[in-house]
Amino acid sequence: MTSVAHDQKLDSLLAVAARVFAERGYDSTSMRDLARASGVSLAGLYYYVQSKEELLFLIQSRNFEAVLEGMRDRLADATDPLEKLIRFIDNHLDYFASHMAEMKVLSHEAGALTGDYLTQVNTTKREYTRALMDILADVERTHGPAHVNRRVAAYSLFGMMNWIYNWYDPFGDVAVQALSQSVCRLFLGGYIGLPVSESALPRTTAG
Amino acid sequence: MTSVAHDQKLDSLLAVAARVFAERGYDSTSMRDLARASGVSLAGLYYYVQSKEELLFLIQSRNFEAVLEGMRDRLADATDPLEKLIRFIDNHLDYFASHMAEMKVLSHEAGALTGDYLTQVNTTKREYTRALMDILADVERTHGPAHVNRRVAAYSLFGMMNWIYNWYDPFGDVAVQALSQSVCRLFLGGYIGLPVSESALPRTTAG
């Protein structure tokens, strides 16, 4: 049925597709481009995938689920709402920086999916957004009233974090930890007027 | 040569194109789609425009120039660096909210241009980014050291502001002024730890 070799080949196809989609954009990437980039014949792609849109869907859903799962793991043993928020941001940027191509495709080609594909990804998106909103509500309970509307704050934070595919270079002179610290400081300082101390900021998370 | 009627027709074509590009995306919008949406024949479009890419270029460059010009106007009589920054944000969001389709095309289809078109828009983009960086440098001089790296802060602010095409509804329950105030509070609170007082925040700018 689903052999290991088959799954591995599909994974590598998804990796190639994510890279090309990120470079050229989903719509202007042809299946022939992907065939060339992956070394598989044009028809051979359709042995592993039903359609071009399924390729996009698999990239988006798998990586989004990974972000969601990573968040749940990191939040599992967090008690302080503020720490939860910091870990939420840290998880998001960590995954983003180590999967730039995939996350660019997830952020930038959100509107390219249709039908059930779109519905399913949107469900995950709603769940993820809800998780952040709940954390923000907790933060407000324990650290006084927020300075801005919660929904505006949530989407502003997503904007800060998801925009990085437009400028951030994970191999440049700003390390991921520094980026994460900066975003935490920026957001927390404005949201609840809290100067974030060094100790509270996220650090390198091994593994 | 360039009659008024001609220019007006081109303007309306650009408005239609911006709307459709924002809805369906540049790449998956066909010239036939634009012909249908504008009531002009397919061949008729090419009387006003040399190519599909020129349509995208005109939308991006004209609106970007408008944002740039609006910023220069609003900054002309500002002395305090903090006030400059607030006006910069206010101008950006004001224009964004009143030209959502055009600005979505500008933000989202930035990578769709090529050659000289791309070079020209990128020149404007660099100028605009430089303006913000200069303001931030001024703010740091007059309001103490920043809490985060200036370049990271600048792009985070652009992220907050440009991401709004993904969620913001200008006709919803969050007015543009409220949005602008929120972004100012969020950014300034985190950037220099300054709680922004009501009086310092932007208000409705008539005209």
Next chain:
DNA sequence: GTTCACCCTGAACGATCGTTCGAAGACGCC
């Protein structure tokens, strides 16, 4: 040695793409 499921391919399908071309209305000016 035959069978069979799995993996992959060249060639083609119909559809749609951006763009062009020659010509025909519209309209003021002589």
Next chain:
DNA sequence: GGCGTCTTCGAACGATCGTTCAGGGTGAAC
């Protein structure tokens, strides 16, 4: 009426798109 310029159009061009299909290897199972 005739002329020239500005607008607009139907029809077609070659290219490229996503997808399909019939078939050829391959290697383990019997």
